[in-house]
Amino acid sequence: MAVRRFAERVRELPRLGLGVSTEYGAGAAAGALDVAALRAGWPQFAQFLEVGVEVVKGLDGPAQAWTRAGLPTTYHFLDVNLDEPVDLEPGWLAEVGALARGMRAAWLCGDAGWWHFAARDRGHMLLLPPVLTRESADAMADGLMRVRDATGLEVLPENPPGQVFVGDLGLLEFFARVCERADTGMLLDCAHLAIYQRVMGRDALAGLEGFPLERVVELHVAGGSLREVAGWQFVEDDHVPAVLPETWRIFERVAPRAGNLKAVVFECERNPVAACLEGFERIAGVWR
Amino acid sequence: MSAAGLQRVIVRMMFDPAFRDAVYGAPERALAGAEVSEIERGWLVARDRRAYATDVTRQARALLALEEELPAACAWARAQGVTLEAFFGSGKFHGCVEGRGLMVLAFAEWLAANAGVEVGELARVEGELAWLRRSTSTSTSTSTSTSTSTSTSTSTRLRVGRRVRVVRVRVGVLEMWAAAREGRVVGSVGEGEVEVLLERGEDGGCTGEVLESGLAALLRVAGDGVERAALVEEVVRQGGEPAEAEDIVGGLLASGVLERA
Numbered sequence: 001m002a003v004r005r006f007a008e009r010v011r012e013l014p015r016l017g018l019g020v021s022t023e024y025g026a027g028a029a030a031g032a033l034d035v036a037a038l039r040a041g042w043p044q045f046a047q048f049l050e051v052g053v054e055v056v057k058g059l060d061g062p063a064q065a066w067t068r069a070g071l072p073t074t075y076h077f078l079d080v081n082l083d084e085p086v087d088l089e090p091g092w093l094a095e096v097g098a099l100a101r102g103m104r105a106a107w108l109c110g111d112a113g114w115w116h117f118a119a120r121d122r123g124h125m126l127l128l129p130p131v132l133t134r135e136s137a138d139a140m141a142d143g144l145m146r147v148r149d150a151t152g153l154e155v156l157p158e159n160p161p162g163q164v165f166v167g168d169l170g171l172l173e174f175f176a177r178v179c180e181r182a183d184t185g186m187l188l189d190c191a192h193l194a195i196y197q198r199v200m201g202r203d204a205l206a207g208l209e210g211f212p213l214e215r216v217v218e219l220h221v222a223g224g225s226l227r228e229v230a231g232w233q234f235v236e237d238d239h240v241p242a243v244l245p246e247t248w249r250i251f252e253r254v255a256p257r258a259g260n261l262k263a264v265v266f267e268c269e270r271n272p273v274a275a276c277l278e279g280f281e282r283i284a285g286v287w288r
Numbered sequence: 289m290s291a292a293g294l295q296r297v298i299v300r301m302m303f304d305p306a307f308r309d310a311v312y313g314a315p316e317r318a319l320a321g322a323e324v325s326e327i328e329r330g331w332l333v334a335r336d337r338r339a340y341a342t343d344v345t346r347q348a349r350a351l352l353a354l355e356e357e358l359p360a361a362c363a364w365a366r367a368q369g370v371t372l373e374a375f376f377g378s379g380k381f382h383g384c385v386e387g388r389g390l391m392v393l394a395f396a397e398w399l400a401a402n403a404g405v406e407v408g409e410l411a412r413v414e415g416e417l418a419w420l421r422r423s424t425s426t427s428t429s430t431s432t433s434t435s436t437s438t439s440t441s442t443s444t445r446l447r448v449g450r451r452v453r454v455v456r457v458r459v460g461v462l463e464m465w466a467a468a469r470e471g472r473v474v475g476s477v478g479e480g481e482v483e484v485l486l487e488r489g490e491d492g493g494c495t496g497e498v499l500e501s502g503l504a505a506l507l508r509v510a511g512d513g514v515e516r517a518a519l520v521e522e523v524v525r526q527g528g529e530p531a532e533a534e535d536i537v538g539g540l541l542a543s544g545v546l547e548r549a
Binding site for chain 2: 083084086114117118119121122123124125126128130131133135136139163164165166167168199227229230231232234236
């Protein structure tokens with residue numbers, strides 16, 4: 001049977017709209033976003049739930065309740081190094097497939113970097129960006145295709161955050177290569193891209209003019225905070241409601257031009273609803 | 289160097305400030321043997337070195353997870369003045385990252401090598417338990433042919449179950465371990481050794497008990513797999529009746545101490 005191209009497959013993906021993200025236990029903290037309350041009071045801002053999953057933990061109570069209600073979800077992995085073939089263990093792949101099917105996820109997605117060093121294990125939560133080389137991009141594309149084949153679901157790689165980027169490719173160039181080789185769509189995190197551009201001393205929109213925006217299926221928007229370590233300033237991707245101007249610039253450039261955009265997540269899972277409404281409204285005003 | 293290899297060097301630079309400084313100070317020397325090209329060395333030090341240190345809780349988070357699995361060894365190590373953060377500057381940690389090992393096992397080995405005998409013994413016990421938690425869980429409900437002596441059951445190869453480990457430790461360690469789990473850093477190890485059975489329960493909880501010598505010998509025979517008949521013979525050799533020997537082996541199989549090889 002002929003393998004269908006992304007341009008054809010993407011037409012069958014559902015348009016999920018504007019949603020929110022969560023991960024195991026995120027809603028339990030004081031002042032955290034109550035996804036059920038958001039859905040009840042502002043359903044236009046909680047059209048789907050992106051569930052961050054470590055296979056070893058599974059889904060927490062609120063995520064289970066959401067899926068039991070038959071509401072739309074996506075599965076955001078938190079425990080795989082896509083560019084490490086040895087990390088794609090058959091048992092892990094089988095469990096991801098079962099969990100994703102159980103929650104009727106529209107697709108898989110997640111930061112395409114290193115979630116753990118050494119073997120998959122508890123306590124890592126590393127989240128490093130990939131080494132930006134052709135070899136690494138090709139390995140990531142190959143890993144992505146293995147996960148897609150094993151689960152039967154689209155796998156959207158997400159550009160991870162970071163403060164150290166090594167390699168001879170630009171971040172957007174790297175992900176364009178991954179998308180081309182794996183013939184896949186991607187999840188562009190606007191906040192992560194803004195951090196990368198700042199780290200590299202580039203304008204927030206640099207490189208977007210040559211990027212294949214038709215590959216962008218999902219966008220993330222999130223707030224960040226200016227921090228300092230030993231006198232050195234950096235932006236921490238801490239998902240506060242206050243979105244940095246560079247992130248807004250990227251979102252407002254990409255969203256109207258991404259012809260296959262199906263979903264936007266406002267990542268604000270550890271903040272009360274009231275603090276997030278302004279951000280939701282601005283996103284909704286840009287992407288209708 | 290492969291991208292994965294380069295990534296492992298980055299991980300080590302993030303966790304170990306001394307290694308990071310060494311790479312910045314003299315990259316060629318610090319990365320000798322790592323097959324990092326001159327271009328790649330340039331990539332590693334192109335950014336301000338403080339960029340590697342922005343996650344200020346990285347070591348603490350990792351230690352938290354390690355201490356959850358080795359609480360007694362860590363409590364004893366702290367009482368002996370060991371700085372646990374030093375693990376991240378150790379060869380064990382760097383070797384674990386480079387060799388794609390399990391951090392908790394590397395940590396247990398590091399503790400055993402860098403503290404007193406009590407810590408070393410506790411780290412061995414808790415390291416074995418950490419290994420048990422990660423071992424493949426096998427259902428004992430499918431291997432419960434107990435006292436029957438049919439030709440099928442007697443020809444089955446059996447092995448020590450994957451939920452249990454037999455470990456030789458110094459006398460007194462299990463008592464120290466039990467006390468530490470109750471928050472008391474007390475006790476001492478004796479000169480002699482005993483064999484103990486460490487077991488992971490169905491609920492994930494772990495237990496340890498000193499093995500009676502006959503059972504220890506039987507499990508040594510079982511090892512990674514022998515014919516069931518050989519285990520029955522061992523029980524008989526130790527003085528058991530043949531029918532009783534079948535029951536003993538069947539009971540161990542039902543409890544998961546033995547399983548089908």
